[in-house]
């Protein structure tokens with residue numbers, strides 16, 4: 383569906399202005415959006431997982447831990463597939479947030495993946511400039527990620543930042559000079575970005591970020607000892623079909639969360655960089671960008 387066709391249907395959650403902003407700029411930010419009871423549940427469940435990670439000693443299938451992680455000072459970079467780890471996360475992904483997804487994808491929406499990213503003031507927690515779709519190419523670009531901050535997030539604790547309008551620009555090469563997957567723009571491409579144009583998506587706990595899969599984005603290192611949890615849920619229009627192995631499928635991957643499954647795939651002619659074959663396993667964007675994948 384075209385943005386015009388999607389916008390012609392009445393919205394469920396977003397305002398028409400917010401939808402238009404997403405389509406023209408490639409992102410939108412909704413401050414203090416989550417109802418207090420929903421936020422409180424997400425925060426409480428997340429605290430349990432941070433505690434559970436304390437005994438982990440190496441990055442694994444559920445907890446991606448960073449250098450220096452230990453029982454006293456958790457450096458949990460990511461809780462993988464939260465939708466499979468606790469029912470509350472899946473209820474969240476297929477409830478209010480799926481309604482929001484239908485405002486942007488059109489009536490037929492498929493869940494792609496979820497992840498819960500943290501920052502811990504360990505100076506290794508910046509996420510370099512990248513685009514998402516090269517990690518999981520689809521037949522069209524009606525694919526996006528809805529983030530929810532589970533703690534107040536300002537310029538001190540590493541907010542998500544986007545380059546407005548970049549979803550309409552080129553897709554970048556995310557391999558390094560030696561041909562290894564880097565999961566980020568090559569240094570010369572990143573250096574060419576006009577940092578004065580970056581939009582930093584900040585807000586109190588319960589604020590929402592949405593970015594399109596082509597939107598160039600990054601997040602700076604946290605300068606605060608307070609953790610920054612960002613719960614990310616990724617969706618596609620049902621007619622956007624993945625054509626490479628899913629990096630980290632959960633039991634809900636490709637589940638139709640609104641409307642019906644597609645009979646026909648819609649194909650965007652703009653080409654997409656292919657990722658490595660991850661059918662044998664995937665670590666995380668943090669590991670790839672830090673060169674930990676070997």
Ligand SMILES: O=C(O)CCC(=O)C(=O)O
Nearest residue numbers: 499509541542601612667
């Ligand atoms: O956690 C963040 O700040 C950004 C994460 C991100 O862009 C990603 O995981 O693709």
